[in-house]
Amino acid sequence: MYYIGIDLGGTTTKAGLLNSNYEIVQRATSVSGMLKTQDEILSDIINLSRELMYKENITEQDVHSIGIGCPGITIPKEGFVISCPNISFSNVDMKTEIQKHLNLDVYVENDANLAALAEVIAGAAQGTTNTIVITLGTGVGGGIIIDGKIYRGSFWGAGEVGHQVIKFDNGHLCGCGKTGCWEQYASATALIRDAKEAILNTTSTLLELSEDNITAKTIFEAANKGDLVAKDILDNYLYFVALGLTNLINVLQPEVILIGGGMSAQKEKLIEPIKNHISSLLSHGQDLKTEIKCAILGNDAGIIGAGLLGTTFNN
Ligand SMILES: [Zn+2]
Known part of the structure; x- marks a missing residue:
């Protein structure tokens, strides 16, 4: 068939x-x-x-x-x-x-x-029943699987995780018309925006590394090479990614959360710091039981x- x-x-x-x-x-x-x-x-x-x-x-x-x-x-x-x-x-x-x-x-x-x-059914979450898949790219997409089935909500529009508000004061304007949405802090677009802003006033190898064309990949590379500006931006970014994921864990307690999109190419360099941030963001005494992994189907x-x-x- x-x-x-x-x-x-x-x-x-x-x-x-x-x-x-x-x-x-x-x-x-x-x-x-x-x-x-x-x-x-x-x-x-x-x-x-x-x-x-x-x-x-x-x-x-x-x-x-x-x-x-x-x-x-x-x-x-x-x-x-x-x-x-x-x-x-x-x-x-x-x-x-x-x-x-x-x-x-x-x-x-x-x-x-x-x-x-x-x-x-065919990727990194095979065999799981309560699963969330997040895509970190131009925006932030999300799909929620509960009891092995897509959770669509009562009016077909559930899973819009990117528009949970995580910053109330002076939040960035989102495409949806609101300010402070998670997408404005956790997307690849947000990471690149912050890097471009930061290097205007500081000494960083980011520009040399990326020949004036900064991408998520070049920011990870600069941080790995010890660039303090890149490290700082990246840590701040991964904290915000973890903040939104912690909200999802508190509400839905999934077995696994997969992270897809271009960012997932960074594998453990992405996953490990996110796990550490989530552990510190969870309420006192609560262990991180949800598995956090990269999606594999690209x-x-x-x-x-x-x-x-x-x-x-x-x-
Ligand atoms: Zn929004």
Whole structure:
């Protein structure tokens, strides 16, 4: 049996065909984003799916279902997309539209939820039942799995961990319109912003190391080489990451929290200090029992989670 997973991103629509071992055996992509209309994106999804089946020499009968991950709010079982602000894709009956062309079961889901589902079924959180997967990238995304199932909340929008407010006074303005959101302190964007601000007034090797192009990676590198400015910024950043995670642990007490996104390439250099900060932030006498690890599926998590979405529904 095969599974089709579609990851509808802000700039690219990525499609993958999974085999019964949940491995991606075929891939196809097309350009997406604001330049395309809703109808064009829908035809892309249909064409990419046909391309995958053609390449593998299979038909719809060999495919369990198709899952589509969207950067927005969806009603998964109805196959309905409520809104995806970044790609102007809203109020789309995806299931009906796709089934006009493909004889397949169709499911849709928020992309961060799918990344979490993928890690639980086929990644670093296999075998766990209460799991949170956080993505530290341009923003901060989150997917919550409770009792092995995606937790969507009562109105389909749960898991927006990036907008928990962690700073009340003079907090940075967030894209959501509020100030002091976790995303403004825990995203890669926030780390880079702080580094750029700090080196304006101090002596640091950060600029030489990165040739005026500071990234999360170059900040970690500078800190490893003993640059005090980089060390300071990084420690402050990891404290804020830990602060938001401590809130999540206090509310949900998950078995494991996985950290994904570009930042997870730093592995133990990221995880160890975060664990230390959480231990000191937890209330007195409370041990850190939640395992904190890096996610392992990387950019494929979206496709894998989308492909496997249909297996989590009882039809
Ligand atoms: Zn916000």
